[in-house]
Amino acid sequence: MPRKKITDWSNFQDETRAIRAGHVRGPENEHSEAIFATSSFIFEDAEMAAAKFEPDSKGNVYSRFTNPTVRTFQDRLASLDGGEACIATASGMSAILLACMGLLKAGDHVICSRSVFGSISIFFSKIMSRFGIDTDFVSPLDLEGWQQAIKPNTRMFFAETPSNPLQELIDIQELSQLAHRNNSVLVVDNGFCTPVLQKPLSLGADVVVYTATKYIDGQGRCVGGAVVGDQKRVGDEMFSIMRTVGPAMSPFNAWVFLKGLETLSLRMNAISVRALELAGWLEARAEVEKVFHTGLDSHPQRELAKKQQKAGGGIVSFRIKGNKEQTWNFIDHTQLMSLSANLGDAKTIITHPATTTHGRLTQQERDESGITDNLIRIAVGLEDLIDLKADLEKGFASLK
Ligand SMILES: Cc1ncc(COP(=O)(O)O)c(C=O)c1O
CATH class of the missing domain: 3.40.640.10 (Type I PLP-dependent aspartate aminotransferase-like (Major domain))
Structure with a gap:
């Protein structure tokens, strides 16, 4: 039949x-x-x-x-x-x-x-x-x-x-x-x-x-x-x-x-868990001024995030205590994360938004949008967090 x-x-x-x-x-x-x-x-x-x-x-x-x-x-x-x-x-x-x-x-x-x-x-x-x-x-x-x-x-x-x-x-x-x-x-x-x-x-x-x-x-x-x-x-x-x-x-x-699409749910959930853990780890660092991730309790719209999102997703942005040169230096000292402007990849990507993805905006537009020179974006992928944190440690070491 x-x-x-x-x-x-x-x-x-x-x-x-x-x-x-x-x-x-x-x-x-x-x-x-x-x-x-x-x-x-x-x-x-x-x-x-x-x-x-x-x-x-x-x-x-x-x-x-x-x-x-x-x-x-x-x-x-x-x-x-x-x-x-x-x-x-x-x-x-x-x-x-x-x-x-x-x-x-x-x-x-x-x-x-x-x-x-x-x-x-x-x-x-x-x-x-x-x-x-x-x-x-x-x-x-x-x-x-x-x-x-x-x-x-x-x-x-x-x-x-x-x-x-x-x-x-x-x-x-x-x-x-x-x-x-x-x-x-x-x-x-x-x-x-x-x-x-x-x-x-x-x-x-x-x-x-x-x-x-x-x-x-x-x-x-x-x-x-x-x-x-x-x-x-x-x-x-x-x-x-x-x-x-x-x-x-x-x-x-x-x-x-x-x-x-067949693996989207598995990936989005795994990436969200990793990104939130990494965001919390970054937030505890003395060298970091501010971390942006909707899963953090410090996120000013945490309640709204809970209402309309199932999880926080894979983007973690953070401002280091430093100027543009120090921020570039931080990025240049990482090795594992790909230095690219894309996101959403299984491979974790590190980006300097002010001079890449948002580089065509005027200084005033960047200021109004909060895209400061000391901001770094990480599009968290699926590698082991142990290795991602070790890679970021190389960036932090460059600030000393
Ligand atoms: C939020 C958002 N919308 C739209 C786009 C444009 O997408 P595409 O690069 O596929 O044209 C991007 C690219 O980075 C993006 O980040």
Whole structure:
């Protein structure tokens, strides 16, 4: 007797859906998801070709529009996030571009958290402004500031939570209510928590964007991104922009990200435990001025973190007691941790945000965002903490 196939994954737990949702097995009965490395798809006859080009037609035509491997990734991520639709993109930045193209038009106004990834603030302040979309930046911590920045033409609130690298949180529920009362949508960048640790849609956000390059991949191999949300805005409107404009994810990258999703929960939990222990260890050091991690009792928004995140994630930032030269010297004396600007890898990464990821901001913008010269970011990976602490000891020794 043929076994019945599961088609609805909504009653399964997250860890099960991360491994199985979205996979429609092909005629070869493959167990692992297949990579459909094809740019186009063939039609049985001319009539079928014409039908596939009808606006509402389903089925594959060309991989800028749809591809079965990419679709499996999209369906799996949408399922984990509790969204109706997902569009995979070539990078995290193109996910943000797509979300803005779908949700905004010339003349609209955006309010963006001041504590966002450097390229995101440049995207809004220098690129979107050329297309008639103005942005005001406000502190993520000050709801009053968001309220005061609202204009009659405000249509989007954009925030990253927790922020990079200082781990500031926005209250997704409160901010979404403010956005909705003012004819706006809330877009949340959930790249640091992933749906394993935080589900912004269930807290009221309208659209979630991801850099899949980070934790979803998990081993630093591919660049990619995704937008998740409802069928109308994401599944229909953004999809129709996507198929024309074309920042599509490649099938190979989608396959790598699918494999990443299978271990995402294990990795996010293990990384969070390591990061919190490392944060506590750093906090006890006399050479350290301040440590930033949402799992620490000293985090000013600890209660909010407990409310909206399952754990603190893998980013630990800290300020040493020293100037820029001493901070660079500290970093240069570590050996095991990779000196790189990426994060979300099994390999722990050490970064100097002020001169790399946030180096394109003006001094004033860095000052306002708290990206000081003595700040170091560690994106904790999966190595043994004994070795990570020993590596940091080499940095501390350089301060003597
Ligand atoms: C929070 C956040 N969002 C978006 C991006 C952009 O993602 P990508 O590099 O995949 O374009 C990054 C990259 O570091 C990021 O840290």
